[in-house]
Amino acid sequence: MTGYTDSQGEGGNMAHIIIASHGGLAEGMVDSIGMVAGGAADRIETYSLHPGENPNDFYEAMRERVAHDSEQYIIMCDIKGGSVHNALFRLTEFPNVVVFAGVTLAMALEVVLTVQDRLEPDAAERVLDAARAGVTVSFGGALPTDEAEDEEF
Template identity: 40%
Template sequence: MRKIIVATHGELSKGIVHTLGVIIGEEITHSIDTYSLLPGEDVNDIAESIEKEITSAKEKKLDYVILTDIAGGSVHNTLLRLVSYPNVWVITGVNLIMLLDIILSDSNNSTQTVLEKALENARLGITLQSCIPDNLSNDLDNDDL
């Protein structure tokens, strides 16, 4: 069984989980915990709260998947210490595709397999479209504006 936690700067964590609920139904999102680091708050308080849950739930045999917003950011860096527990994974760059993949994954698959697939699908879901023709785009790149 997996416990999903979304921890971000500001209220992105709440917003992305709310949006997930719009897509798949709010009842599914009630199992996702969110943590929002707001100005003046200490990210160590978030880490301690999550760590307390991890250590108190050892008998439940839960895998903890912690999704953060910015690689190298204070939330991500602080929560990385939790990967010292064998049942904890921390992923940065949370997005809706990634979260959908994880929450809708088959619980019979290993957490590692689920996360690898979610990361690949999240990467594939990031695209760029433009109406600028390729040759014009190259010309624009070379101009000194």
């Protein structure tokens, strides 16, 4: 199946981490995670939907995997309600699947650096908090105050 890479390799007992996106976003995120977190990025699998492909094909392949595996699958999708998310969200019929929508680099880093064998609900909230905290907006034209600079560090 094109658009799918398995970076995890053999020898598990760790949660499976998958970033799924339209186009090459997933691979780009893994590349960026590798720059920030080194070898931790090696445990991330990617799925990239390309023109002419059907996300339901990936869903079917993943459904087979998930149904026969007790390890947890953490799937981070690019857009809530997008075709990739809609297809993979259906995997939550299995108790060993967690699906996030709206993946950010901060979210993916939090997952890959903190989750070993399982993501519990309280840890999932911390992942969402990390993602939310990393989304900000700054308008030009005003000099930052000392207080604002102190908050950055």
